[in-house]
Amino acid sequence: MFKGLILGTLLTSCMILLYCLSIQQIHFNLPEIPVPYSCAHRPSHLHPKATTNMSQKNSSQPCSPKVDIMFMKTHKTASSTFLNILFRFGEKHHLQFAFPDSRNDFFYPSLFQRSQVKNYKPGMCFNIICNHMRFNAPEVAKLLPLDTSYITILRDPAELFESSFHYFGRLVPFTWKIPGDDKLAEFLLDPHSYFDPKGFNYFYLKNLLFFDFGQDNTLELEDPQVDEGIRSISERFHLVMLVEHFEESLILLKDALCWEMDDLLFFKLNARKGSTVSKLTPKLRARALEWNAIDWKLYQHFNQTFWQKVDAYGRQRMAKDVAELRRRNKEMASICIEGGSAVEASSIQETDMQPWQPIGEKSIMGYNLKKNVDKAHRKLCRKMLMPEIQYLTELGVNLWITKLWGHVRGIINW
Ligand SMILES: *[C@@H]1O[C@H](CO)[C@@H](O)[C@H](O)[C@H]1NC(C)=O
Ligand SMILES: *[C@@H]1O[C@H](CO)[C@@H](O)[C@H](O)[C@H]1NC(C)=O
């Protein structure tokens, strides 16, 4: 405990310093050059659907896959799994990603600025942006084509809060003085006595979703800005997925963006040990929802629109498609994964397959790639199993700050 405290203080100060140094303090007044249409490199063979025989497929209009995508990556929402899907889709279609520079996020928690995009110059065209950012609609709009599809994902706020507390709690100094072993329960008993809205990293522990969308997470629930914020999110985003219904979300995505079932295949990445059962008692859950009341309102709003979309798609049709996706994922798991399922970090043989861990723990699980995967699947298996940091590196992102931090933690075994 004492060691943790000292190391925590030391390392967080170190990191703050590094992060401050790396943040571009000056935002040049970049000229605005609109990006009017998609600039994807699209050879004609990528439009097979447009040329299929119409009489065979009269249920929907022929379409070609949408490749311009803004994915607002919220925290602790299975978004690493979704990023892996996006990375593979981007590679398949030779798309341009707008990546951050030197780390794996856009200088979160500062608001997104175009100048944070690696090698950005006004008028440049990008197809996909998907790393963590604090959403800033006007800046994003200046970066991406006009008809970009805006996608995001939400999670039950009580579960999200528990996850965020587990993952980031130690990076939030005001949690250090919480007594007892069960800090989460202690905190929720009387959050106001611990929470400090001016404290470092405070946003991880209250209405984190609303904060990620660039909104003020400390508003009172009755404040008109809350509804205003929810309205602006629902106007901006074409599809809001739900972690609790991830497969259904992907089918809606496929429908909205004209993708193929092949594009949706995934393995659950970054899963936490024992995460299938909630760690919250009903009482704690109620407290967590009360404490994160704005996120709860946000979630309930988009839960409603989500099921309206499922109804429009057809419940039966959805059930059939979800079953198909699950079957295909299972098939891939038996092809790619040693033992067929995720294992603890200590049992992962290749360092390339090691996922990033929260401070002071090794609770995130990963996979071992099967030794003798047939040639046809080898590449796909590897990509599907690859943790986010390694995949970003493979896509050419320079992550020196993130990696340095990882090395420091490795050396002191923290
Ligand atoms: C489309 O397919 C139907 C039957 O499969 C066939 O009779 C028709 O000639 C085809 N039309 C075109 C334009 O290929
Ligand atoms: C296609 O059109 C036929 C005749 O109009 C109709 O009976 C059938 O249900 C349609 N199929 C789908 C999948 O919509």
Ligand SMILES: *[C@@H]1O[C@H](CO)[C@@H](O)[C@H](O)[C@H]1NC(C)=O
């Ligand atoms: C989400 O919506 C469904 C369908 O309307 C409803 O049954 C469910 O209780 C809702 N869940 C939450 C958390 O609001």
